[in-house]
Amino acid sequence: xxxxxYITANPKPEExxxxxxxxxxxxxxYRQENPNDEIIELDLYKIEIPFIDTDVFSGWGKLQQGKAxxxxxxxxxxxxxxxxxxxxxxxxxxxxxxxxxxxxxxVPPKMKAYIDTICIAGKTFKYTENGPVGLLTNKKAVHIQAxxxxxxxxxxxxxxxxxxxxxxxxxxxxxxxxxxVIAEGMAQMPQEAENIKNRAIERAKEVAKYFxxx
Numbered sequence: 001x002x003x004x005x006y007i008t009a010n011p012k013p014e015e016x017x018x019x020x021x022x023x024x025x026x027x028x029x030y031r032q033e034n035p036n037d038e039i040i041e042l043d044l045y046k047i048e049i050p051f052i053d054t055d056v057f058s059g060w061g062k063l064q065q066g067k068a069x070x071x072x073x074x075x076x077x078x079x080x081x082x083x084x085x086x087x088x089x090x091x092x093x094x095x096x097x098x099x100x101x102x103x104x105x106x107v108p109p110k111m112k113a114y115i116d117t118i119c120i121a122g123k124t125f126k127y128t129e130n131g132p133v134g135l136l137t138n139k140k141a142v143h144i145q146a147x148x149x150x151x152x153x154x155x156x157x158x159x160x161x162x163x164x165x166x167x168x169x170x171x172x173x174x175x176x177x178x179x180x181v182i183a184e185g186m187a188q189m190p191q192e193a194e195n196i197k198n199r200a201i202e203r204a205k206e207v208a209k210y211f212x213x214x
Contacts, residue, residue, distance in 0.1 A: 002037045004030070005093035009044045009100050009111035018146035018183050018197055023099035026144060026181065026204035026211075033212030040093070044110040049086070050079040052116050086117040091124060095140045095211065096175070098166055102147040106161040115169055124173045134174020141170050142179045142211055144204060148187030179207045 006027060014020040027039065050056060059076030063069065072080065090096075100107045118124055125134050143166045151160035163180050170178055183200035186193040 002034065002094040003092060004037055004039045004095045004097065005090065006039055006041045006097045007044065007099065007111075007114065008042070009098075009108045009114070011045045017101065018186055018200070019099050019101045019144055021197065022146065022181060022183055022200045022204050023097065023144045025201040026097065026142070026208045029205040029208035030212050033209055037212075040089070042089075044108075044114050048082065049110060049113045049117060050082050051113055053079070055079050056083065083117045083120070086114070087120045087123050090118045091136065093139075095142075096170075097142045097144065097211075099144045100146075100162060100166070102145060102151070102160075102162045105151075105159045106165060119169065119173070132172065134172055136174040137176075139175050140177045140179075140211060141175050142181065142207055143167065144181045145183070146186070146200075147182065147184035150185045150188055152182065152184060179211065181207055 006023070008020060008023060010017050010020055012020065014024060030037075031039070055073070055075040056079050059072045059080040062072055062076070063080070069077065069080075098111070100111055106112075121127060121132075124136055125132050127133075143163055145163050145166075147160075147162075149156060151157055163182065167178050167180070181200060181204045183196055186196050189196070
């Protein structure tokens with residue numbers, strides 16, 4: 001039985017979001033293939049995600065100096081603990097599904113903050129004399145993204161930093177089996193929006209079958 005972490009970053013209701021609608025279709029198809037797998041849904045807009053700020057750096061610094069956790073301030077304890085919990089949850093999963101809209105060429109800020117909590121040296125990657133090495137090998141990931149414009153071709157391709165960012169981070173952590181499901185052009189071609197969404201849903205179902213394989 002695999003543990004799947006389904007991570008969404010969109011404050012809209014599911015029925016009003018292309019990315020979340022496609023993501024739900026993916027998840028439903030996956031459940032049909034692997035009904036016994038454990039799926040943890042993590043809505044980043046419904047949880048507190050600490051920013052890497054002064055408290056976090058201060059807390060980490062004290063721990064590195066050998067101080068006990070109880071010696072940290074209340075804010076340091078809360079933020080360091082939250083980051084540890086999110087990192088440990090991520091490490092414990094076998095498969096990952098990221099669901100995001102494209103905002104200003106990239107991912108929503110909540111997703112960026114979340115990624116900052118899982119890129120932790122010693123847990124998800126390590127430094128070596130030959131550079132950083134990812135520690136999360138033999139895992140799979142899918143990124144489902146909705147884009148109002150078309151960014152897969154032409155000049156706009158150069159400013160697509162959402163899917164490329166997710167894939168780069170996952171590769172850095174050692175995850176190389178990564179699939180992307182993209183719905184794009186709904187705002188640019190509103191008359192085709194429904195067809196674009198449906199094609200993305202069909203693609204998501206196909207990827208879910210592959211993703212379900214151990």
